Amino acid sequence: MAAYYGFRYVYRPKFVHYPGFGIDIPVNYTVHGIDVSRHQSIIDWGDVKAMQVKDIKISFTFMKATEGIQNVDDQFRDNWQAAKEEAIPRGAYHFFVPSKSGKLQAQNFISTVRLKKGDLPPVLDIEQINNTSITKLQQGITEWLTTVEAYYNVKPIIYTNASFYNSFLGDKFDGYPLWVAHYLVKDKPRIQRTWTFWQHNETGQVNGIESYVDFNVFNGDSTAFKELLIK
Numbered sequence: 396m397a398a399y400y401g402f403r404y405v406y407r408p409k410f411v412h413y414p415g416f417g418i419d420i421p422v423n424y425t426v427h428g429i430d431v432s433r434h435q436s437i438i439d440w441g442d443v444k445a446m447q448v449k450d451i452k453i454s455f456t457f458m459k460a461t462e463g464i465q466n467v468d469d470q471f472r473d474n475w476q477a478a479k480e481e482a483i484p485r486g487a488y489h490f491f492v493p494s495k496s497g498k499l500q501a502q503n504f505i506s507t508v509r510l511k512k513g514d515l516p517p518v519l520d521i522e523q524i525n526n527t528s529i530t531k532l533q534q535g536i537t538e539w540l541t542t543v544e545a546y547y548n549v550k551p552i553i554y555t556n557a558s559f560y561n562s563f564l565g566d567k568f569d570g571y572p573l574w575v576a577h578y579l580v581k582d583k584p585r586i587q588r589t590w591t592f593w594q595h596n597e598t599g600q601v602n603g604i605e606s607y608v609d610f611n612v613f614n615g616d617s618t619a620f621k622e623l624l625i626k
Contacts, residue, residue, distance in 0.1 A: 415448035417600035418610060421593075423582065426613035426620045427451050430488070430594070432459035433469040435604050440477040442603025453483065453601065454620070455613070457518060457574075460487035460508050464499040467507050475508075484624060486515030488554060489539070493527040497538030504539075505546050514625050517543050518574060520554045521564070529563055536564075540571065549625055554594075557586040572623075574611070590614055591623070 411422050420427065431438060443453050456478055459468040471487070478485040489504040491497075504517065519539055524532055536553075543551050554574040555564065566588075574592035577584035584593050592611050599610040613620050 413448045413451060415446070415600075416451070416610070418596045418598060420451060420610065421582065421595060421612055424593075424612035424614070425616055426454050428455035428457070428484075428592075428611045428613070429453055429599065429601060429604075430457035430459075430609045430611060431470075431474060431604070433471075435606050435608055436470070438470070438474060438477070439603030440474075440481045440483065443601055444481040444483055446602040454617075455484040455486070455515065455611075457486040457488055457515065457611075459520075460489060461500075461503045462490040463492040464495050464503050466503075471507070479511075484513060484515060484620075486518055486552075488518035488520045490520045490522075491536065491539065493523060493525045493532045493535060495535070497535035498542050500535075501539045501542035501546075504543060510547055510549075510625055512625055515623065516549045516552050516572070516625065517547060518552045518554050519543075522555060522559065524563060532563060533567055536568070540568075547625075552591060554592075557584055560586060560588075 412419050446453065458471060458474045460471045461467050475485065487508045489500060491500060508517065510517065519536065521536060540551050550571060552572045552574050553568055556576040560575065569588050572591040573588065574594065575584045575586055575590045576594040578595060578597065584590060591614055593614065594609050594611045596610040598607045601608055
């Protein structure tokens, strides 16, 4: 897109390549972050905090905490503590298994994650339907969301990709903040409803992390981001 000034056009790119991070990053957003799990192995969070390329640094992180009714991510406790020590705003997510009880999965998350002032709201990661009906899927999701919201007294965030949301969640969950995954787009994810976080790339590189890592942006400025954090 070009902006017209007098008799000449000034090109304003929406994505700029940042060699230090190894990816193109949308520059129309000011708050950038990553999400991790055991697949990133041991992370040096001091190096993550210190890294800055031009005007971009890592301002938040989400990390996998639990999956199903009993699994806990191998690196969660270390990541959770280390991110706190580096004063990186942190959030925890649960990977949802549609064939399992939503309430029992919520209890797995609750027994694992201690949220404190300054943390991000809890996240439900929904990526699979696993041959369950849409009705059963939505019932399980509702059980998890309501159980977790009642315990932490904060509305959880839903994570999924744009296509999955449109196909299986619809407007039933439009009242929840959305963290949407959608790659290969230049300005914003292609989804009709409002969104809070956008996972725009899965092949980022960050100091202190040996493998590729997902990159995200927050849909707002630093003041709005602080308002989202648990009080």
